[in-house]
Amino acid sequence: MRDLIVIGGGIAGVSSALYAKSRGLDVLVIERDKIGGLIRGASKVTHFASLVVAETGEEFSKRLESQLEDMNIEVAYENVEDLKKSDDLFIIKTDKNSYEAKKIVVASGSTPKELSVDNKGHKFYHYGNGAEDLVKNKTVIVNGGSDGACKEAIYLSKFAKEVHIVQIMDRLMTIDEFKSIIESSDNIIVHTSSELLDIKDEEGIITSVNLTDGEISDSDGIEIFVSIGQSGNSEFLDDNFEITDGFVKTEVISDIDGLYFAGDIRVKPVRQLATAVSDGCIAGIEAAK
Ligand SMILES: Cc1cc2nc3c(=O)[nH]c(=O)nc-3n(C[C@H](O)[C@H](O)[C@H](O)COP(=O)(O)OP(=O)(O)OC[C@H]3O[C@@H](n4cnc5c(N)ncnc54)[C@H](O)[C@@H]3O)c2cc1C
Structure with missing residues (x-):
């Protein structure tokens, strides 16, 4: 049983893990792809306070990865398929394992939408970095x-x-x-x-x-x-949540005791690194209370 499981290793998930771990919680991050999330593919990270000039999304994400390593925060590279609460604990099922935790931060962000045009077998790309x-x-x-x-x-x-x-x-x-x-x-x-x-x-x-x-x-x-927008990654949630285009209508501290939502997954007016970090900070500190 973990104190806290964070679903998603984007900047919101990493932030909540860092704050919770620093307060003594045993934290596991579950990430289905790579640490960094959406920003990882961006050609350049802009307008985030304290940025190193001209840093690519990949360089930025590697620093997030190093922070998790430096804090000894474990990452399981698995896809979360189901999240349930049973009595006082949460049960997560992934494509490989089943986990139990006292508290959960959902920081699963969003995925770029695809164009509904026949690609005739050609790849359509989302990011310039690497292209x-x-x-x-x-x-x-x-x-x-x-x-x-x-x-x-x-x-x-x-x-x-x-x-x-x-x-x-x-x-x-x-x-x-x-x-x-x-x-x-x-x-x-x-x-x-x-x-x-x-x-x-x-x-x-x-x-x-x-x-x-x-x-x-x-x-x-x-x-x-x-680059025509994103849909929220909420497939693993049940129908107890109000969800529009994959995004969950909730505050960071949700109505369910011990369950927090951080970053782009929430219905919110501004989806940027700074607002994701803010959510992650609140979720991590609240989870540790
Ligand atoms: C092209 C582009 C450029 C941008 N540039 C900037 C910028 O310069 N400055 C700025 O402030 N903002 C920028 N943004 C916005 C910024 O990237 C997002 O606001 C930020 O990444 C949100 O972070 P997040 O952690 O909430 O979500 P995400 O970054 O989306 O991370 C969510 C993570 O959860 C994982 N995940 C999802 N579902 C599951 C599951 N079922 N199981 C396990 N893991 C799962 C995903 O793989 C992902 O790693 C940009 C966005 C785009 C698209």
Whole structure:
């Protein structure tokens, strides 16, 4: 039996584990993929206080991993499939094991949504980090117009021939800092009120795409990136929770004794690293009380 199990090793989960462990709790983090979560793939981490300039999401996440190691916090790399409360203890079932804990922090965050366009066997990507060689001298289509989409578009424009931002709304929904970089770029083209309709391929590469506002062709190849929002990772919760698009309507301290929710998994107005850390801090300290 653990004092605390944290579901999810993104920044919210890591924060709650650090605060709880420092208060003497026996903590286990269960992570189905890699420590760092959503930010791990980002080309650059921005606007988070105390940042090292130009740090990639992967570098940032490796520091989270080191913090867990330094604090001797155990991580089980498993997928949580079920969470139940029975009397005074919680029971978690993963794809490999069953665990019991006195308290739980759900910090399972969110997953990028996929585009409902036939990919004809080609991979559609979510992040620019790691795609530098892939896009070299090719045309890139970035679907989405939020901060995440614009940030990845700006990064990819350093390597690609051209980057087309395809935004369904009538304007980009991003911060002024990114807008002015995009406006002054000579290889980023913005398509507003537009959508990717279909792709055409020849000899294994995408050579043209149809957008609402016209066709884009490149015989050297086109790579597609998708940044059209996230869905919450709450599949393992039962129907006692109010859930919209996977996100759970709850405060950090939930109505169920011993159960806490931290980070992007919650319905909240701002989903950023800082708000995830704040939730994780509250959850970890409250769990240790
Ligand atoms: C492209 C992009 C760039 C961004 N850049 C910035 C930025 O520069 N600055 C900023 O402040 N914010 C940024 N954000 C937002 C930031 O990434 C999120 O707010 C933050 O990652 C949320 O952290 P979290 O721990 O709540 O969730 P997540 O990071 O989503 O972590 C959740 C973790 O839970 C795991 N998990 C999920 N389900 C299960 C399960 N069933 N079993 C086990 N593990 C599970 C996942 O694998 C994941 O590791 C960006 C987001 C995107 C998409």
